[in-house]
Amino acid sequence: MDEIEIESRSLNLWYESVHALKNVTLSMPKKKVTAVIGPSGCGKSTFIRCINRMNDLIKGCRVEGELLFEGRNVYDRDIDVVSLRKRIGMVFQKPNPFPMSVYDNVAYGPRLHGTRSSGELDKIVEESLKSSALWNEVADVLNRSALDLSGGQQQRLCIARTLAVNPDVILFDEPCSALDPISTAKIEDLINTLVHDYTIIIVTHNMQQAARVSDFTAFFLLGEVIEFGKTKQIFEMPEKKSTEDYITGRFG
Amino acid sequence: MNRLISPATPDRAAKVGLWASAVLSMAILLFILGYIVIEGISVVNIPFLLGSPVLSGAKGGILPAIVGTICLMAVTLSSAVPIGVGAAIYLAEYASDSVVTRTITFGVECLAGVPSIVIGLFGYAFLVIYLGFGFSILSGGLALMAMALPWIVRTSEEAIKAVPLTVREGSLALGATKWQTVSRVVLPSAIPGIVTGAILGIGKAIGEAAVLMFTAGSSLLMPSSLFDPVRALPYHIYILASEGISNPMAYGSSIVLLAMVLAINLGAIAIQAHYGRHYGRN
Ligand SMILES: Nc1ncnc2c1ncn2[C@@H]1O[C@H](COP(=O)(O)OP(=O)(O)O)[C@@H](O)[C@H]1O
Numbered sequence: 001m002d003e004i005e006i007e008s009r010s011l012n013l014w015y016e017s018v019h020a021l022k023n024v025t026l027s028m029p030k031k032k033v034t035a036v037i038g039p040s041g042c043g044k045s046t047f048i049r050c051i052n053r054m055n056d057l058i059k060g061c062r063v064e065g066e067l068l069f070e071g072r073n074v075y076d077r078d079i080d081v082v083s084l085r086k087r088i089g090m091v092f093q094k095p096n097p098f099p100m101s102v103y104d105n106v107a108y109g110p111r112l113h114g115t116r117s118s119g120e121l122d123k124i125v126e127e128s129l130k131s132s133a134l135w136n137e138v139a140d141v142l143n144r145s146a147l148d149l150s151g152g153q154q155q156r157l158c159i160a161r162t163l164a165v166n167p168d169v170i171l172f173d174e175p176c177s178a179l180d181p182i183s184t185a186k187i188e189d190l191i192n193t194l195v196h197d198y199t200i201i202i203v204t205h206n207m208q209q210a211a212r213v214s215d216f217t218a219f220f221l222l223g224e225v226i227e228f229g230k231t232k233q234i235f236e237m238p239e240k241k242s243t244e245d246y247i248t249g250r251f252g
Numbered sequence: 253m254n255r256l257i258s259p260a261t262p263d264r265a266a267k268v269g270l271w272a273s274a275v276l277s278m279a280i281l282l283f284i285l286g287y288i289v290i291e292g293i294s295v296v297n298i299p300f301l302l303g304s305p306v307l308s309g310a311k312g313g314i315l316p317a318i319v320g321t322i323c324l325m326a327v328t329l330s331s332a333v334p335i336g337v338g339a340a341i342y343l344a345e346y347a348s349d350s351v352v353t354r355t356i357t358f359g360v361e362c363l364a365g366v367p368s369i370v371i372g373l374f375g376y377a378f379l380v381i382y383l384g385f386g387f388s389i390l391s392g393g394l395a396l397m398a399m400a401l402p403w404i405v406r407t408s409e410e411a412i413k414a415v416p417l418t419v420r421e422g423s424l425a426l427g428a429t430k431w432q433t434v435s436r437v438v439l440p441s442a443i444p445g446i447v448t449g450a451i452l453g454i455g456k457a458i459g460e461a462a463v464l465m466f467t468a469g470s471s472l473l474m475p476s477s478l479f480d481p482v483r484a485l486p487y488h489i490y491i492l493a494s495e496g497i498s499n500p501m502a503y504g505s506s507i508v509l510l511a512m513v514l515a516i517n518l519g520a521i522a523i524q525a526h527y528g529r530h531y532g533r534n
């Protein structure tokens with residue numbers, strides 16, 4: 001049995017009156033990749049944004065049930081959202097580098113959390129960029145604006161920026177949907193490497209991608225988890241008809 | 253076929269009409285500039301720029317007025333920018349209640365509409381008399397702040413709101429607090445817009461002779477502190493012309509005032525270009 005890092009229990013979420021997540025119960029193992037798949041609007045983003053409480057920003061959003069990270073409910077009143085987000089990083093659908101230099105993008109998080117020494121920052125920046133497979137491409141242009149990078153480079157920069165605060169979990173919300181196939185392949189390779197050190201949860205609408213990078217897969221439909229299991233099993237012998245229909249492209 | 257007028261015709265007419273409007277706007281500016289330069293250029297020389305006025309300004313230079321004007325702008329900017337940007341941040345980022353936001357926004361727009369003579373009168377009663385600042389750079393600069401503030405609030409607010417939500421989310425997701433996100437990511441991105449607002453504001457404010465004559469005084473001596481009175485260039489121009497002291501000197505002073513405003517604008521463009529490299533794209 002794998003050790004469970006994140007677990008949701010009967011999680012329900014409403015945007016005003018829209019019931020976007022219905023009784024979501026899922027266990028995501030430590031240092032594995034869990035893919036979240038399902039048609040557009042089924043609540044994939046909503047679900048992973050519960051894990052680092054990004055939904056707190058949305059007015060009228062209400063959560064019930066439990067979301068456990070290392071056994072503690074992240075929605076407990078005494079949870080410090082800032083430290084939670086430090087430990088659970090997120091990479092977004094559209095690359096969103098800050099309008100500052102490549103170096104400053106990566107150093108942003110460590111600086112926030114109190115790293116001042118430039119030697120230490122240099123080290124973190126270099127390590128993070130190496131871990132995100134971007135170092136070779138940007139080592140000479142660390143002072144250039146991050147906005148000058150290509151889309152794929154920007155997305156790997158966002159990954160480096162996330163790694164720099166040394167999280168335990170990384171959430172990816174369709175990280176390749178704005179990228180070309182070559183950049184996509186690089187990010188997938190990266191995910192396969194990162195999983196040795198991090199727990200990864202990735203939303204994707206690309207079936208092949210889910211099959212290539214994930215160990216476990218959860219299939220969502222209309223805010224509910226229809227099926228969850230080992231990726232191999234979900235793709236080769238789905239138990240539910242709707243899972244099979246979705247995976248074989250019969251709808252969605 | 254009854255298509256007598258091709259659909260392209262009104263299109264072409266509109267284009268010509270709009271072109272004419274654009275050219276006319278430019279022509280008005282060139283006409284004003286040309287007229288002032290022709291009337292005043294003969295008096296503009298080094299002694300004029302670096303000398304002190306003689307015979308109420310009929311002869312001599314305008315250095316004290318130039319220095320006074322620059323000091324006034326400095327006081328106005330250093331008070332209006334922090335307050336204006338602070339208000340803009342509050343409106344754009346913190347005020348969740350739309351009634352509060354709308355009330356403040358409405359108030360700021362009203363302030364933009366208050367005639368300068370009224371602000372001058374109030375500045376006299378409140379700053380000069382009540383607070384005891386006297387006719388001074390301080391009183392004048394603070395009164396001008398009321399003229400510049402609405403521009404700064406409005407443009408800064410727009411610039412802050414234009415920073416994409418995705419960038420804010422990126423910062424929050426790294427464990428930044430709201431204020432850290434605003435001060436380290438949002439504000440730097442909004443700097444070009446804020447600079448534009450400050451320039452618009454100061455450019456509009458500094459020409460307000462009606463405010464300055466009630467608050468900054470009319471001394472032709474070189475100021476040595478914030479509490480000294482100065483005669484700002486617009487007011488100097490007004491006195492030179494309205495009291496029949498010297499028309500060429502009035503036009504010469506106008507050239508200098510225009511050059512100062514132009515210089516600020518160029519400075520703003522330079523700042524925007526500098527930040528534009530980092531922040532402008534996306
Ligand atoms: N901020 C929001 N306010 C209201 N409804 C929302 C909001 N975000 C998402 N929704 C709704 O919640 C449902 C799930 O959305 P989402 O999680 O973005 O789906 P997915 O990521 O699977 O495409 C959709 O019906 C969507 O319209």
Ligand SMILES: [Mg+2]
Binds near residue numbers: 044045046
């Ligand atoms: Mg989504």
